[in-house]
Amino acid sequence: MQEFTGQEENSILPVPIEQEINIKADVKALGAMYLALRRFQPTITNVSTLKAGLIGGLAGVAARVPVYTLQGLQSEAVQGRQGRRYHVAERVAIACAHRVVCVSPSLQKRAHELGLIPVHKTVVLGVTGVRPLPPMAPELTATQRNQLGLSKDRPVIGFVGRLARTQGIPELIHAFQRVQLQVPDAALLLVGDYEEDAPGAAEVRQLIEQTPGVIRAGLVPDVSPYYPLMTVMAFPACHEGFSTMALEGAAFGLPLVMTNTAEAHDLVKDGLTGWYVPAGDPDALASALITALLDPAEARRRGEAGLQWVMEHFSPQRVQERWADYYDELLRWRELGTQHPEKRVMDILFSGLGLMLLGLPMLGLAGLIRYKLGSPVLFKQVRPGLAGQPFTMYKFRTMTDERGPDGELLPNAVRLTAFGKFLRSTSLDELPELLNILKGDMSLVGPRPLLMEYLPLYNERQARRHEVRPGLTGWAQVNGRNALSWEEKFEHDMWYVENRSFALDLKILLMTLKKVLNRDGINADGEATAPRFKGTHPS
Template sequence: MKKLLYLVTIPLSARAFLWGQLQHFSQHGYDVHLASSPAPRDELLTVAHREGVQAHFVPLAREISLKHDVLALADTWKLLRQLKPSVTNVGTPKAGLIGGMAATLSGVPARVYTLHGLRLETVQGPKRHLLVWMERLACACAHRVVCVSPSLQKRAVELKLVPAAKTLVLGSGTSNGVSVERYLPSATMLQQAGELGMMLGLSPDALTVGFVGRFVKDKGIAELLGAFEQLYAVNSRLRLLLLGDYEEGDPVPAELRQTIETHPGVIWAGFVADPAPYYQLMNVLALPTYREGFPTVPLEAAAAGKPVVATNATGAMDAVVDGVTGFTVPVGDTEALTDALRRLLNDKALAVQFGHAGQERVLREFQPQHVWEAMDRLYQDLLAEARTRKGQHLKRAVDVVVAGVGLAVLGLPMLALGGVVRLKLGSPILFSQKRPGLHAQPFIMHKFRTMRDAVDSHGQPLPDSERMTPLGRFLRASSMDELPGLFNVLRGDMSLVGPRPLLMEYLDRYTPEQARRHEVRPGITGWAQVNGRNAIAWDEKFRLDVWYVENRSLALDLKILWTTVQKVFKREGISAAGEATMPKFMGTPSNET
């Protein structure tokens, strides 16, 4: 059974981001574990018990503290060494860094960092530089960085926190999707909402703007209260329903706190475990945030049939389709926020229209099952890649050993052969040329020279057949011209076995399928070489190269090496019919212009 460990900084993040997901993987072939800081301890145990997974405590702290962070890294590393998970999924900034480093040090085969947002976007000075460094390190430790929204992915790449190729967004985004059924305005839900309204002192005819989240500056509390006070001055029936609580990090100013606690139109319900019935008390949800990853609250409100006004901040812009499910306004623009709220409070038909559109969007794009299935596919892909990486490490070790031993044994014969080439063909002894290697990155390939420097009256090289010498034919037939390639193998430019490195000019002529030959290091010999070498057509050669890429293994490499020895003695496939070697590749018919 595959062992999967999720690590978040605080237990509340597990409830917010992983509700239902842990249980899903536990029921689908994974041995699931959840780890976070122990405060509040009961919260983590509650989540773990509900999800049916094992809980573990590590001393993570949200704020930066070198001493505590070093201890947390040591404890997390010990936990990983004990559990030996196949997959780790770390999320939230501190867990992403500490968990990612510990997983890398422990050699976890498949490492995922779920990027929930960028705290650094609203921080300046030395702390911002530190946060940038932390994010880059967390991303570097992961095999894949799951960005919870398209705009977050774009921003992370723009800030050079992570290469674009390493990132992905699962479906349309979000950390965990939204279960629409929890928020639909059923008869039971409406009755519960009515009872809550009476308890909070909300009259049935009140117009209510809702907010769900932490009371911090980054959530736009100042702009929200400013917009509300402008609207309240015109309509004293208006109410602002706040669900959430203050936090010490990024605290709101004292005067805003006083407004929240004393304004007659503000209803502060505090932190609530289940906000679902409260959405039915709102006419519109406001989220004037400065930064997000992909806020779940707007999707919950949309699932409840409520329109949303959010900012165009990173992440928040993905939660609302402007003019369809609500409005987006510029970050920090109190007047734009006021106007958008006023329009939805005054135009009930438009509010209903946006609410229905939001509901349909959540149903269509943000079902939790879709997120979980996409995550499962990612885990499977990463585990397959891990198996490939393990094979590549072994392959590289074999390359180094064989190339090293080969150069040691053949060093003197190669020097003697070089002398013969110098005597018969002149300088240089080696033919050196730029060729495409792994991922088509260029390198300088070396072979013993086999042709004369012969040109026509215009200074152009003569055809290969006229420049090839008897010595050159012998070297090619015996493959002795390839011996200097052992230096390329030792350097890591090439492998003993792989698709032959061809000319740089061919790169633009390959089809996407043919270009897959560059997914592995090129080789001194390969599957195409032992199945026809230069005697087969280009299309067949490329088909054999791609087959090798898809089916490579140590056993196959050993088979190719042994067959190569046999082919060398038989001198098969040295050249194409009518050619000294192989005609130039001009592209497949569908690829030619």
């Protein structure tokens, strides 16, 4: 690491972080991380793993753009009080992040199912890439076998990782004992070291030392020489996140036996590139390992298929290109967000003052909406903001949830009641957007936030509307609002982007007040809502 950072003109600022939750040590680590970030002043903070995400995320809030790389869900691996602690820690780490990069689609899906992350806040880029490992020289492999006491044809189950209970080592040892009943000459090769301070450390050590056929290579600087010794690799952890060791093993052509976690679905295709087994089930683990050892042709077939799968989906070049593009996107967002600081100051002052003055009336209005239109009172929708970055926009609801006999929602025109029309005509439904303005998702003045699905429909000029934060009101709103055609709206938006100034914003705010009082340009003729944008068609 020191050599790499020296070549890249980067710096290392070490911050010790304990793996397990420890309040005293974690507070100390948080302080050290905060000081490190203050010293380094990063534009983007990328934190990974649960504890780094928690500590680095909290400290990284000051850096404005913390990115949390979600490698796994530890809360699903541990039950009871410890599991609840992990769940809270995951939620805090995720809440601190501007975006969450999930290392695999399956992990993203599981995080969404658990309600940990809104869909719009996640992106899948991949955390690493892997190249095919070069074949080892036969004499080196033979030397390695001799040093470990392994004969050339001896079947070997391989494991790479921490020798700890959380890694499923007890289940692996018990499964290996069952394997030995049918494959007496099988060996279990453990590449890794004990975690002396981990829960159950004494039990793990005793199981390993008292089980014949277990060979421990210890902690090694390079794992690659050990892959040629293995027949199959086992990953018995209930949860470990996205395993780079599994990628490397697959890149060497080894079949994998993995517990059926969310992350496994992106590493192993059950029946094609390896085997799934239930977590915490030594019998199922033993059965899969026995199949791999007694049917070398099938194991070889799955290993070759796994190699092809990994090379297709986890090439380093593809992963690095995705990360580079994403960082460029974030840097662009940060650059645009720091322009016109006086505008941001005005947004904070006006939105904060508005919430203080209108807080109680808004609560009363919310109660009335709840009574007349039902709940939830707030309408939430993901909209594209500055640089197209998604955010959740808040508005008061203006429609009921009335459904027809078939269970489908009735048309908008039917569900938009007289009270809902009043909220829209007076723009009272827009008041919750003051929260978006205070948070920095929106501005008092700017192009109105449209739908995410419109983004690919913009031409190059129209896309420039995202060079500024979307607004509570804008130049298009004071020049016709929803009575304008889409082309006219975009032209007004572009004029604002190209001519924006503090004086223009004040002018638009005053014009907006007049428009609201006169209830001008609320909707297109005959429409309960504005017509949908279908793209600009060349004439």
